[in-house]
Amino acid sequence: MDYRPKVGGDSFIRSVRRFLNGLGRRCTCRLCGRHFFRFSKFRGGWAAFSPYLHEVKWTGSDFDRFWCPFCRCHDRERHLALFFDHLGLWPTFAKAAILHIAPERGLSEMIADQCPANYVKGDLVPSREGICKIDVMQIPYADEAFDWILCNHVLEHVPDDRKALAELFRVLKPGGRAVLQTPYAEHLALTRENDSEIDSDEKRIAFYGQEDHVRLYGRDLFRRIRDAGFELTLKTHRECLSGKDPQRYGVNAAEPLFLCAKPLARGAAG
Numbered sequence: 001m002d003y004r005p006k007v008g009g010d011s012f013i014r015s016v017r018r019f020l021n022g023l024g025r026r027c028t029c030r031l032c033g034r035h036f037f038r039f040s041k042f043r044g045g046w047a048a049f050s051p052y053l054h055e056v057k058w059t060g061s062d063f064d065r066f067w068c069p070f071c072r073c074h075d076r077e078r079h080l081a082l083f084f085d086h087l088g089l090w091p092t093f094a095k096a097a098i099l100h101i102a103p104e105r106g107l108s109e110m111i112a113d114q115c116p117a118n119y120v121k122g123d124l125v126p127s128r129e130g131i132c133k134i135d136v137m138q139i140p141y142a143d144e145a146f147d148w149i150l151c152n153h154v155l156e157h158v159p160d161d162r163k164a165l166a167e168l169f170r171v172l173k174p175g176g177r178a179v180l181q182t183p184y185a186e187h188l189a190l191t192r193e194n195d196s197e198i199d200s201d202e203k204r205i206a207f208y209g210q211e212d213h214v215r216l217y218g219r220d221l222f223r224r225i226r227d228a229g230f231e232l233t234l235k236t237h238r239e240c241l242s243g244k245d246p247q248r249y250g251v252n253a254a255e256p257l258f259l260c261a262k263p264l265a266r267g268a269a270g
């Protein structure tokens with residue numbers, strides 16, 4: 001889902017604010033390279049979210065440092081770019097077949113710059129040109145079609161996420177890799193979903209974090225990804241990006257990279 005504000009809708013006041021913001025040097029956007037005083041908050045920032053989400057330690061986007069005021073990329077695009085820098089992943093996109101679900105605009109431009117052999121961008125509701133309509137629960141591609149899959153902050157929207165994970169696994173080549181970022185609650189052991197009492201936008205925002213989320217993952221999320229067949233490695237900000245101040249780069253240091261791989265020979269020893 002693309003919550004990016006309309007670029008053409010800038011008011012004069014907003015333009016002046018952005019100009020003044022751009023006089024700062026405290027923050028740096030990894031995607032556009034601009035420096036400025038501060039990133040923009042999402043919906044009033046983290047303090048405006050429900051006490052319940054604070055209590056269960058919701059981990060996902062950085063609501064306090066969400067939009068870049070210049071290129072309007074999300075915090076999660078910036079974080080992935082920093083992880084890809086550290087892990088040396090950019091060259092692996094060259095000549096690769098890539099499936100990018102709900103493609104983030106800035107990140108997808110950077111991936112396209114690597115000249116993949118086949119770069120498929122898909123979304124259930126395509127929001128711009130060049131994006132195909134793809135239901136992640138029924139991916140219209142053959143088995144083992146892709147070397148790379150990027151599917152970030154999608155599963156929490158999907159009615160049957162196990163089916164989606166099975167589909168993502170099916171279309172990934174053995175030895176292929178996937179990035180499956182998904183918000184979850186660190187203090188929740190089991191995923192909260194199918195709760196008949198959470199039956200309005202207001203309650204979904206309070207308990208799931210957003211009106212179009214259908215669940216709040218607990219720590220069993222990791223097991224759910226592994227049960228689909230993926231080898232999941234959680235790469236932490238501290239482990240990979242200790243030299244990157246999360247406040248300067250506008251990223252949530254608590255959110256790990258969900259780096260997944262499809263085993264070469266599933267279930268075979270060695």
Ligand SMILES: [Zn+2]
Nearest residue numbers: 029032068071
């Ligand atoms: Zn930017």
